[in-house]
Structures are given as structure tokens and as C-alpha cells.
Amino acid sequence: MYPVSQRSAAYDRAATMFSPDGRLYQVEYASKIVAQGTLGVGMIYDSGVLFGADKKVPSRLALPDSIEKMFKIDEHIAAISAGLVGDARRLIQIARQKAQENTMYYEEPIQVELLVKEISNIKQIFTQYGGMRPFGISFIIGGIDETGKRLFETEPSGALAEYKAIAIGKGRNEAMAFLEKEYSDNINFDSAIALSMKALQKGLDEKEKISAERLDFGYIDEKKKRFNKIPKEKLKSFLGNLK
Numbered sequence: 001m002y003p004v005s006q007r008s009a010a011y012d013r014a015a016t017m018f019s020p021d022g023r024l025y026q027v028e029y030a031s032k033i034v035a036q037g038t039l040g041v042g043m044i045y046d047s048g049v050l051f052g053a054d055k056k057v058p059s060r061l062a063l064p065d066s067i068e069k070m071f072k073i074d075e076h077i078a079a080i081s082a083g084l085v086g087d088a089r090r091l092i093q094i095a096r097q098k099a100q101e102n103t104m105y106y107e108e109p110i111q112v113e114l115l116v117k118e119i120s121n122i123k124q125i126f127t128q129y130g131g132m133r134p135f136g137i138s139f140i141i142g143g144i145d146e147t148g149k150r151l152f153e154t155e156p157s158g159a160l161a162e163y164k165a166i167a168i169g170k171g172r173n174e175a176m177a178f179l180e181k182e183y184s185d186n187i188n189f190d191s192a193i194a195l196s197m198k199a200l201q202k203g204l205d206e207k208e209k210i211s212a213e214r215l216d217f218g219y220i221d222e223k224k225k226r227f228n229k230i231p232k233e234k235l236k237s238f239l240g241n242l243k
Contacts, residue, residue, distance in 0.1 A: 038053070039168070048221040051217065069216050082137070082170075094119070134156045151164065198242065
């Protein structure tokens, strides 16, 4: 439990109660959980949307592929999570349902922004009613639809914002400062991968080294509008050229 003053203790116990200084402590605690998660990066490049995630493997006995960080929602939409994986799986399941229902009812793929708002609305509901706790998860959700290349961040509070490049998780501030400085419009695919890897390094401890085994990268291309993962061998070649 995060320390709070005695005056604020009563407001600490309910997700739906504002403190006198206008804070929802349970929502803030959910954001703290997100800040402890491994770093994820999303980026729009000249012909698509790129996703990159660090999957820190807790033990050499653990299988890296069993650690979930990046999710395919629909053919044209994917997501990266930071925070509680169980919460992420539940919301991803809902997102997949929404995407399938849209295809069934309207015979067209769901728009990225519409799906993001649906998930954000669910998150917001869990901050407003008693007997619920906020979802301890943030998402980077991106994809391509008839409106173009879209990339969003959703927070535990239900807030959302659209970005050209975004990072979530541990080391977010450092990664965002790096992206603010280095990202440029119309960056190409290879440069976007290299830039994302450098941003992911910002979330590592000093003694840690980035490796292909702990990385998960995927992309959605503007032509095919289909999510694909980047093979480990290609990631290794990029890591070999990183300075």
C-alpha cells in the first residue's frame, strides 16, 4: 500500500471517492502499477504502424513466448500493454468481441478510434461505481483504417490520447524524452525499428542488456492492413547494428 496521510486515509479505500484535494487514490495506484511494467513503444512510420515491447523474462526456466505483452485484436489493429497482464487479457478479449461484432453487424472492420473509445469507456466505468477497482493497465492501441494510420494510448482512468509515437511502462519519461528529440515524420520502417529499440533501452536498468529473446515487435502495413510479427532473426540483425 502506498503511504497516505491520516487525513486522506478514508479516501484511500474507495475507488469512487474524491479526496479534498481532488484525487482518486485508487486510480493513481493503478497508474503506479502501469509504471512498474516493462516498456512498450508504438510508432507511426511512413507506410504503417510499428509496435515494440520489452518482455523481461523473470527466469531462464520461463518460456519467453508465454509472456504476453503484445496482442492482435483484429487483422488491422494491435495493442501493447503495461501493467497487470490478467487485466490486459480481459480487456483484449472484450476488444476482440467488439471488433467481431462490428464486422458481423456492419460488414466492415471496426475503426481504430471507435474501438479505443469503447475500451476507454469500460475503464472509466470501473472508476465510477462501488465494488469495482480500476483496471491496472495502460494500452498502446494502433492500426490502419479508412481514416489512415492511428495510434492511441489509454490510461487506467479511461483517458485517451492520440500520438505519432508513444511509450508506456517503466522508463516512459526517459523514452518519451528520447522520442520527442529523435522521432521525425515519414520515418521509414527500418529506421522506426532501430529508433524503437533505442527507446526500449531507456527502460532497462544499468546492468541490463537488450536482446532479441526479450523483444516482441510487430507491424501493420498500409497496403495489406494486416498485423505481422517481426522474426527474431531480423531483430537480431537490427540489434547488431545498434550503437
